[in-house]
Amino acid sequence: MKLEVLTKSENKEVQKEIISKIRDLIDFKNLEPGDKLPSERMLSEKFGVSRSSLREAIQRLEFYGLLKSRPQSGTFIADIGPIAMKGMLKDILELESPDFKSLVETRILLELKTCRLAALRRTEEDLEHMKEALDAFSAKVNNGEDAVQEDLLFHLSIAKASGNSSMNTFMLIITPEIITNFEKYHVCNVNRAALGIQEHNDIYEAIKNQDPTLAKEKMKVHFKMLYEYCYNIE
Amino acid sequence: MKLEVLTKSENKEVQKEIISKIRDLIDFKNLEPGDKLPSERMLSEKFGVSRSSLREAIQRLEFYGLLKSRPQSGTFIADIGPIAMKGMLKDILELESPDFKSLVETRILLELKTCRLAALRRTEEDLEHMKEALDAFSAKVNNGEDAVQEDLLFHLSIAKASGNSSMNTFMLIITPEIITNFEKYHVCNVNRAALGIQEHNDIYEAIKNQDPTLAKEKMKVHFKMLYEYCYNIE
DNA sequence: CAGACCAATCTGGTTAACCAATTTTGTTAA
DNA sequence: TTAACAAAATTGGTTAACCAGATTGGTCTG
Numbered sequence: 001m002k003l004e005v006l007t008k009s010e011n012k013e014v015q016k017e018i019i020s021k022i023r024d025l026i027d028f029k030n031l032e033p034g035d036k037l038p039s040e041r042m043l044s045e046k047f048g049v050s051r052s053s054l055r056e057a058i059q060r061l062e063f064y065g066l067l068k069s070r071p072q073s074g075t076f077i078a079d080i081g082p083i084a085m086k087g088m089l090k091d092i093l094e095l096e097s098p099d100f101k102s103l104v105e106t107r108i109l110l111e112l113k114t115c116r117l118a119a120l121r122r123t124e125e126d127l128e129h130m131k132e133a134l135d136a137f138s139a140k141v142n143n144g145e146d147a148v149q150e151d152l153l154f155h156l157s158i159a160k161a162s163g164n165s166s167m168n169t170f171m172l173i174i175t176p177e178i179i180t181n182f183e184k185y186h187v188c189n190v191n192r193a194a195l196g197i198q199e200h201n202d203i204y205e206a207i208k209n210q211d212p213t214l215a216k217e218k219m220k221v222h223f224k225m226l227y228e229y230c231y232n233i234e
Numbered sequence: 235m236k237l238e239v240l241t242k243s244e245n246k247e248v249q250k251e252i253i254s255k256i257r258d259l260i261d262f263k264n265l266e267p268g269d270k271l272p273s274e275r276m277l278s279e280k281f282g283v284s285r286s287s288l289r290e291a292i293q294r295l296e297f298y299g300l301l302k303s304r305p306q307s308g309t310f311i312a313d314i315g316p317i318a319m320k321g322m323l324k325d326i327l328e329l330e331s332p333d334f335k336s337l338v339e340t341r342i343l344l345e346l347k348t349c350r351l352a353a354l355r356r357t358e359e360d361l362e363h364m365k366e367a368l369d370a371f372s373a374k375v376n377n378g379e380d381a382v383q384e385d386l387l388f389h390l391s392i393a394k395a396s397g398n399s400s401m402n403t404f405m406l407i408i409t410p411e412i413i414t415n416f417e418k419y420h421v422c423n424v425n426r427a428a429l430g431i432q433e434h435n436d437i438y439e440a441i442k443n444q445d446p447t448l449a450k451e452k453m454k455v456h457f458k459m460l461y462e463y464c465y466n467i468e
Numbered sequence: 469c470a471g472a473c474c475a476a477t478c479t480g481g482t483t484a485a486c487c488a489a490t491t492t493t494g495t496t497a498a
Numbered sequence: 499t500t501a502a503c504a505a506a507a508t509t510g511g512t513t514a515a516c517c518a519g520a521t522t523g524g525t526c527t528g
Contacts, residue, residue: 011511039479050512055480065410071480072519080413083370084383091390091406098400106400109347117339136317149318156325166332166340170404172325176299179314273509284482289510305510306489471528478521485515491508498501 018057023089037075115219117162119212126161141193252291257323271309349453351396353446360395375427
């Protein structure tokens with residue numbers, strides 16, 4: 001019975017251990033898709049961890065789509081097959097938290113696509129949202145203030161207009177870390193911000209005119225500096 | 235005090251309501267980055283929800299990088315600025331679960347990039363893992379069996395070899411849903427599987443020979459059918 | 469012997485009590 | 499007045515008890 005308070009990182013290690021034990025259990029008991037896992041009480045006792053910790057681990061695996069728990073019934077193995085299950089569990093356990101370079105690289109990839117899709121699919125409502133974000137950005141910059149947040153929100157409005165909820169979700173996931181890293185490394189300087197208004201406007205106009213190729217091109221221009229920065233980090 | 239048992243979807247609605255209330259609180263109290271949120275007990279009482287539900291909502295916002303809770307100290311607002319905070323909360327609340335088309339579209343985008351990066355960065359260890367996955371896939375197909383899982387695991391091994399943990403994570407997130415949808419819609423048929431071995435081999439060789447352009451080209455060939463399928467769903 | 473039905477049990481979800489570290493606050497001494 | 503120290507209140511995390519629906523095993527009836 002653990003009594004010391006665990007730090008956040010230690011807690012994550014415990015979670016990984018639990019996931020690892022769940023993997024061993026699935027492996028050892030040869031549990032197949034649709035099979036029911038032992039109850040939470042039984043597992044928490046068997047693993048020697050608290051039920052809350054176990055529940056958190058299960059929730060994480062549920063997030064990755066590997067488990068599915070149903071109220072008053074049990075926790076079940078997802079219908080993805082035992083081989084995929086085993087492989088994915090291994091990958092999840094080995095997963096490391098993303099570095100800044102990965103984040104920027106992924107952001108550029110996503111945005112070159114979302115702005116293209118946005119040009120193809122944007123609704124009038126999407127356009128309005130984008131315009132609002134664009135104006136907020138311009139106002140801040142013209143006032144000489146820092147506008148990293150407004151910048152990112154404009155880009156998020158494009159992601160939303162892309163009509164692809166996966167990419168939209170992924171943009172939402174990486175944006176906060178991008179912001180904190182930007183502010184840490186001072187990636188955005190004020191001189192570029194003024195230029196940024198024009199670039200944002202170009203992107204907006206391209207999407208408004210439903211020109212996907214131009215939109216992507218303008219986004220590429222907008223990312224030029226960031227792109228070079230990203231590939232010179234290491 | 236709610237006593238009925240909530241279904242999973244109802245539960246998610248409750249979570250959204252809580253997040254919405256947290257947003258209102260931040261808005262109303264003008265909480266800024268680094269500020270401390272009221273304690274969990276106080277909030278759960280104020281919102282009229284259980285502390286567990288509140289904690290789940292907080293964990294979700296922590297996942298998106300908007301909050302940061304520290305043991306024995308409190309839950310704090312992330313250092314991303316009030317405007318970004320408000321905008322992102324709005325987007326998260328409006329987020330819808332991804333459809334199959336979004337998943338496939340995102341997968342293709344990610345994989346064309348990861349296989350290119352893998353060709354540039356793969357280690358010898360990465361190559362070994364890819365070879366193992368490749369052989370497992372070939373064995374199953376040559377045996378006339380269904381090999382959707384092995385197929386996906388090969389692609390995941392490429393994502394891992396890309397050295398970009400964000401993209402690796404995102405691939406892990408979308409893969410289970412892809413698998414279940416594949417099996418539901420019978421996207422993969424056996425005839426193509428035999429062809430798939432050759433295509434997988436081509437991709438593997440290109441990555442092994444560190445030829446990013448060829449790797450991407452071969453991946454594009456591999457996705458040709460899926461690509462057409464994806465854009466003919468609606 | 470098969471099918472319907474009911475109660476005991478088991479389940480995940482929820483609520484309340486508990487823990488130790490931290491933070492705040494009040495007091496005292498320099 | 500201020501700095502230092504200690505006690506009390508506050509905090510997120512943990513554990514244990516509780517709830518109502520789902521499951522199951524056995525029993526009874528046709």
